[in-house]
Amino acid sequence: MRKLLLVGLLAISTSVGAQTKPEDVKTFTLANGMKFLVLEDGSIPNANMYLFYKVGSRNEYPGITGLSHFFEHMMFNGAKKFGPKLFDRTMEFNGGSNNAYTTQNVTVYTDWFPASAMETIFDLEADRIASLSIDPKMVQSERGVVSSEKSTGLENSPWEQLSELISATAFTEHSYHWPVVGYQTDIDNWTKEDLERYFKTYYAPNNCVVVVSGNVKLADVKRLADKYMAPIPAQTPPPPVHLKEPEQVGERRVMLKKQLPAPNLLMGYHVPEAKSDDYYALSILSDVLSSGNSSRLYTSLVDQKQIATMVSSDYSESFDPTLFMIYGSVAKTAKEADVEKAIDTEIEKIKKDGVTLRELQKIKNQKLVQLYKQLETINGKANSLGTYEVYFGDYKKMFDAPAAFNKVTVADIQRVANKYFTKNNRTIGVAKTELD
Numbered sequence: 001m002r003k004l005l006l007v008g009l010l011a012i013s014t015s016v017g018a019q020t021k022p023e024d025v026k027t028f029t030l031a032n033g034m035k036f037l038v039l040e041d042g043s044i045p046n047a048n049m050y051l052f053y054k055v056g057s058r059n060e061y062p063g064i065t066g067l068s069h070f071f072e073h074m075m076f077n078g079a080k081k082f083g084p085k086l087f088d089r090t091m092e093f094n095g096g097s098n099n100a101y102t103t104q105n106v107t108v109y110t111d112w113f114p115a116s117a118m119e120t121i122f123d124l125e126a127d128r129i130a131s132l133s134i135d136p137k138m139v140q141s142e143r144g145v146v147s148s149e150k151s152t153g154l155e156n157s158p159w160e161q162l163s164e165l166i167s168a169t170a171f172t173e174h175s176y177h178w179p180v181v182g183y184q185t186d187i188d189n190w191t192k193e194d195l196e197r198y199f200k201t202y203y204a205p206n207n208c209v210v211v212v213s214g215n216v217k218l219a220d221v222k223r224l225a226d227k228y229m230a231p232i233p234a235q236t237p238p239p240p241v242h243l244k245e246p247e248q249v250g251e252r253r254v255m256l257k258k259q260l261p262a263p264n265l266l267m268g269y270h271v272p273e274a275k276s277d278d279y280y281a282l283s284i285l286s287d288v289l290s291s292g293n294s295s296r297l298y299t300s301l302v303d304q305k306q307i308a309t310m311v312s313s314d315y316s317e318s319f320d321p322t323l324f325m326i327y328g329s330v331a332k333t334a335k336e337a338d339v340e341k342a343i344d345t346e347i348e349k350i351k352k353d354g355v356t357l358r359e360l361q362k363i364k365n366q367k368l369v370q371l372y373k374q375l376e377t378i379n380g381k382a383n384s385l386g387t388y389e390v391y392f393g394d395y396k397k398m399f400d401a402p403a404a405f406n407k408v409t410v411a412d413i414q415r416v417a418n419k420y421f422t423k424n425n426r427t428i429g430v431a432k433t434e435l436d
Contacts, residue, residue, distance in 0.1 A: 019375045022399045025385060026218045030225060032234040033206025037385050037395055038221045039213035041378050047115040047214030050382040051125065052390050054209075055202035056105040057182070058175045058241055058320065064190060066146065066182015067198045069102040073142045074195075075109065076100075080131035084138065087124055094120050104176055105319045106390060112379065115215040119224055126228035129203055134195050143187055150181045158258050159266070159327065162431045165254050166268045170323055170427040174245040204235035209389050211382040245270070245321060251423045256431040262309070263336040263432035267343065268323035271315065271420050274391040280404045281412040282324065282420070286315040287363045288355055288413065289326070289346070294362075296346045297326075305342060307334035317391040323427075324420065336430050347421050354414040367405045371398075 020039065029035045056068050078084035091098055096113030111121050153160050164179045171177040181187075201207075210229075212221050248270055258264075272278055289297050290313040301308040310329040316322070328339045374380035388398040397404075 019372065020381060022396050025395060027395075028222060028225075030205065030230045032230060032232055033204075034225070034229050034232075035209050035389075036221065036225055037209065037211045037389060038216065038218050039211075039378075039381055039385065040216060040218065041213055041381070042215045044378065045115055045215050046378065047113060047118055047212065047216045048378055048382050049111040049113075049118075049121055049125065050211040050386050051109045051111075052209040052211070052386045053107045053109075053202060054105075054207050054390060055107055055238070056103050057178060057180045058104050059202065059238065060175060060178070060182070062178075062183075063186060064194050064198065065178045065186045066180075067190065067194065068107055068202075069181050070142065070146055070187070070190070070195075071199060071203070072100045072102045072107055073145060074134070074138070075128050075132065077138045077142065078133045078135070079128040080133070081127040082124060083133075087128065090120065090124060096121065102180055104180060104322075105317075108386070110379075110383075118212075118216060118220065122224040122228040126232065129205065129208075129229075130232045132199060132203070134192060134199065136192065139190075139192070139195065143190075146181065147184065147187055150184065150187070153181070158256070158260055158264055158431045161258065162256055162264060162266050162429045163325070165256055166266055166325075166427050166429045167323065169252050169254050169429070170248070170268050170270065171245050174243045174320060175241060176245075176320065176322065200235055201238050204238075205229060205232050206234040207238060209386055211386045211389075213382045213385070214378040241320065248425050248427075252427040254427070254429045255435050256429065257433070257435050258431045259433055260431060262332050263330040263430055265328040265330060265336045265339050265343075266429045266431075267326040267328075267340070267426055268429075269326075269420050269422075269426045270321060271324040272321050273319055274317040275393060278416050278419075280401075281408050281416045282315050284360070284363050284367070284405065284408050285350070285413050285416060286313045286324065287366060288350070288359060289313045291363065291366065296350070297328075297343060300346055301328065301339060301342050305338075307331050307338045307342060311343075317387065319391065336432065340428065347417065351414065351417045351421065354410045357410065360408070360410055360413065364405050364408070368402050371401060 024039055026038045027036060057065065060067055076087050078086065082090055091111070094113060094117040096111060096117055098109065098111045100107070100109045113121050168177055271282055289295060290311055292298070293303065297311040301311050307330070308328050309331050312327045314325045326343060328343065330336050330339050374384050384398055385395045389395040
């Protein structure tokens with residue numbers, strides 16, 4: 001059976017390589033520092049543009065928390081050429097659509113459009129980068145929108161509230177301490193000068209990676225980049241984030257009183273950033289624990305013991321050391337202590353005995369299938385290329401990922417579990433209706 005799994009792995013790896021190759025991606029950098037990745041793909045008549053700005057809540061400080069997320073809103077509210085509401089209207093008139101998201105690390109804008117509309121998209125993006133309007137009335141209006149989003153999100157999602165509490169407790173010095181949406185008192189008190197300074201610093205072309213993929217030609221992308229983006233001046237590079245979280249030397253616990261049908265449990269372990277040598281082993285370990293109904297935690301807690309209704313884990317890309325999160329929704333017939341103990345038991349098994357070869361190979365195959373599926377669409381290609389470029393330092397590492405996952409051994413999984421999954425290195429949060 002293992003031989004069949006290995007054959008499958010090689011077949012998938014070959015398919016990934018055949019789908020898109022490193023040499024298919026062309027790059028150039030404008031004199032102002034804006035870097036472009038271009039992938040020509042004529043499989044459909046459409047194209048996209050993903051703009052990765054290397055700015056997130058980690059770049060903020062008390063007094064201006066939430067500004068990264070706030071600009072995600074402001075970027076759609078008018079600039080010099082395309083005024084309020086015209087960005088979306090122009091995009092839609094030309095058959096396109098867009099979205100955006102902000103994290104602790106990056107802010108990303110995504111445009112999808114017929115390839116024939118590419119010049120219009122360049123015009124729209126260049127306008128808001130070069131001359132975004134920071135109109136006081138619009139700023140005040142968006143303050144209200146963000147405030148409502150913050151309060152509604154916390155009211156409707158106990159996980160979001162518990163996650164914010166975990167981060168605030170686990171990080172005492174690093175800027176992952178505050179939520180992406182920011183503190184309400186900061187939202188209420190940003191000044192126009194704060195906004196102008198932040199925008200000038202972080203929405204500079206030299207702080208942006210642009211990925212264009214689809215039915216486009218490199219020469220056309222270069223021509224439009226020279227016409228619309230090159231005239232935008234570079235700025236002084238943003239200051240580096242020098243904050244480092246000290247080693248945690250004792251377990252921390254937080255409790256949240258929340259009207260819930262049953263308790264929610266969240267555990268966060270300090271783990272390294274995406275560029276770490278341990279990234280691939282930790283990523284596989286996350287899937288071993290919670291990916292699918294045959295995973296360790298689901299099998300034990302949900303299927304066999306029936307003490308949880310949901311279990312999951314998350315280890316996401318980050319620029320700085322982050323948290324490996326384990327989530328558990330407690331069954332009505334159980335207690336959060338039961339779920340915590342059962343999670344600890346499964347982790348201790350891995351620390352002591354490792355995982356099976358079959359188990360490891362299954363996850364490796366799943367990782368390659370996920371990568372293959374991401375590269376089946378031009379949107380998946382653009383997002384993956386940009387993600388590897390900004391988080392791992394080079395888009396080419398996306399093509400190295402199959403080999404990197406395949407190199408992970410049972411010993412590697414056991415080593416990272418023992419290294420990071422210690423009680424002194426974790427913060428545990430519980431949300432429930434009545435606190436003891």
